[in-house]
Amino acid sequence: MSAGVTIWRCANCRAGFFPEPLLCPRCHGKKFETDRVHEAVVEEISVIRHMIGQENWQPRRIASVLTSGGPRMTVGLRDESGPGATIELFEEGTAPFGRAKAK
Amino acid sequence: MFENAAIIGVGQSAYTRRPEPGQTALHFMRDAVVAALTDASVGAKDIQGMAVASFSLAPDAAVDLAWKLGLSLRWLAQDTNGGSAGMSMLGNALRAVETGAAETVLILGGDATGLAGYAKVAANYNTATQKHLSPLGHGGPNGVYALVASRQIKKYGLEKSDYGHIAIAQRQWAAKNPYAVYRAPLTMDEYLAAPLVADPLARYDCVPVVAGAQAVIVAQPDRAPKARPGVRVRAHRASYNYDNQEGDGLQTGISTFASELWQEAGARPDDIDVASIYDDYPTMLLAQANDLGLIPGNDLARFCRVTIGEKRFPVNTWGGMLSAGQPGGHAGGLNGISEAVLQLQHRAGERQVKGARLALATGYGMTMYRYGGTAAAAILERVE
Numbered sequence: 001m002s003a004g005v006t007i008w009r010c011a012n013c014r015a016g017f018f019p020e021p022l023l024c025p026r027c028h029g030k031k032f033e034t035d036r037v038h039e040a041v042v043e044e045i046s047v048i049r050h051m052i053g054q055e056n057w058q059p060r061r062i063a064s065v066l067t068s069g070g071p072r073m074t075v076g077l078r079d080e081s082g083p084g085a086t087i088e089l090f091e092e093g094t095a096p097f098g099r100a101k102a103k
Numbered sequence: 104m105f106e107n108a109a110i111i112g113v114g115q116s117a118y119t120r121r122p123e124p125g126q127t128a129l130h131f132m133r134d135a136v137v138a139a140l141t142d143a144s145v146g147a148k149d150i151q152g153m154a155v156a157s158f159s160l161a162p163d164a165a166v167d168l169a170w171k172l173g174l175s176l177r178w179l180a181q182d183t184n185g186g187s188a189g190m191s192m193l194g195n196a197l198r199a200v201e202t203g204a205a206e207t208v209l210i211l212g213g214d215a216t217g218l219a220g221y222a223k224v225a226a227n228y229n230t231a232t233q234k235h236l237s238p239l240g241h242g243g244p245n246g247v248y249a250l251v252a253s254r255q256i257k258k259y260g261l262e263k264s265d266y267g268h269i270a271i272a273q274r275q276w277a278a279k280n281p282y283a284v285y286r287a288p289l290t291m292d293e294y295l296a297a298p299l300v301a302d303p304l305a306r307y308d309c310v311p312v313v314a315g316a317q318a319v320i321v322a323q324p325d326r327a328p329k330a331r332p333g334v335r336v337r338a339h340r341a342s343y344n345y346d347n348q349e350g351d352g353l354q355t356g357i358s359t360f361a362s363e364l365w366q367e368a369g370a371r372p373d374d375i376d377v378a379s380i381y382d383d384y385p386t387m388l389l390a391q392a393n394d395l396g397l398i399p400g401n402d403l404a405r406f407c408r409v410t411i412g413e414k415r416f417p418v419n420t421w422g423g424m425l426s427a428g429q430p431g432g433h434a435g436g437l438n439g440i441s442e443a444v445l446q447l448q449h450r451a452g453e454r455q456v457k458g459a460r461l462a463l464a465t466g467y468g469m470t471m472y473r474y475g476g477t478a479a480a481a482i483l484e485r486v487e
Contacts, residue, residue: 019234045302051243053218095238
């Protein structure tokens with residue numbers, strides 16, 4: 001687990017993206033720099049209660065979030081944070097997760 | 104307007120929730136091809152072109168399927184556009200016939216992944232899903248569209264029962280379709296009591312995976328069986344990656360071409376007699392209908408409660424995928440086209456919409472990261 005989530009910023013127009021693009025959709029620049037975003041606001045949540053083809057599935061929470069770095073992304077929620085909550089982001093492998101920001 | 108290309112036949116296989124051991128997607132596709140050839144009164148040797156879409160072909164490709172079907176072709180395409188593949192293939196086939204690349208084209212879609220196979224498809228749909236969504240346990244498309252549905256409910260002030268009107272109305276149509284997998288009546292109480300799958304989506308909001316196949320034959324209009332009216336496509340449009348996944352998913356790619364589609368068709372939403380709107384989720388049916396201008400004032404709630412709930416406008420008269428089942432998005436999209444053809448030719452049996460002359464059909468699909476990135480639509484007309 002590592003703090004923050006990697007996003008990709010166009011070296012030309014500075015727009016941030018997730019996942020990684022090949023050309024910037026805004027200016028079509030081809031150079032990107034990685035950046036880390038650490039916070040996001042939860043916009044919508046869902047609880048995945050059933051997974052096709054899986055038995056003994058335990059419900060998991062996911063959320064669509066607006067990150068402080070610009071792009072929206074889908075994260076796994078590791079607590080009961082709901083819409084409007086500010087969460088801290090972290091990565092496990094290549095997947096983004098979040099939980100309530102420590103006070 | 105396509106003047107020199109028309110839909111001359113349609114056919115489908117049986118649909119089943121659980122295929123028999125040894126029964127593969129290829130068997131379902133074969134059955135759909137035989138049915139469509141019979142319907143069009145053409146022989147396999149008359150087919151000069153084929154377009155196919157399926158999750159189940161690999162490691163084979165389209166040419167291997169042509170071999171297995173004994174088709175020697177001069178035009179061949181393999182489409183990968185999921186729920187809009189049917190509509191995408193229809194546009195390509197019409198253009199192939201119109202330009203003389205092939206005189207008669209078979210369009211084919213089908214799948215028999217089974218539930219475990221579908222789970223693998225859903226978890227590995229593209230690299231964004233593999234790397235960034237599957238590790239979350241995101242639930243495949245159910246999880247993706249659960250988030251879109253939450254957004255739609257909030258933005259348009261919908262209630263849970265609003266989606267229920269769509270599911271219930273389509274189940275009533277499905278009762279009249281012998282191919283539909285789910286035909287038993289569905290009440291609002293049953294709809295509301297159904298277990299949640301991915302909040303706020305419950306069982307009847309999520310398209311059921313089935314095995315099956317659909318085929319459509321496009322040719323020059325004079326190849327159509329003489330004993331029945333022809334079906335011409337007045338207008339066809341498609342969109343791919345319309346917003347780089349930077350929107351909210353409540354508008355689809357249809358929003359980029361709807362006005363052109365109506366203009367080319369010389370028609371307005373009020374002129375449509377029957378509509379096939381891609382329905383993997385009621386949420387996305389509403390998004391497409393709104394993009395097409397079928398929902399006055401963007402009043403989605405009224406559309407659900409009055410237009411659909413009071414049966415004022417026939418949508419997905421074969422039961423839609425929500426009741427007939429989804430044999431992969433490819434064949435699911437083709438089902439809507441086939442139903443439009445049957446309705447326009449007044450061959451839809453008990454579910455026939457009286458006097459249908461103009462139909463709308465759509466496709467939507469390819470969940471890229473936050474929602475679908477492909478969409479297509481056509482206006483079809485009965486030609487005496």
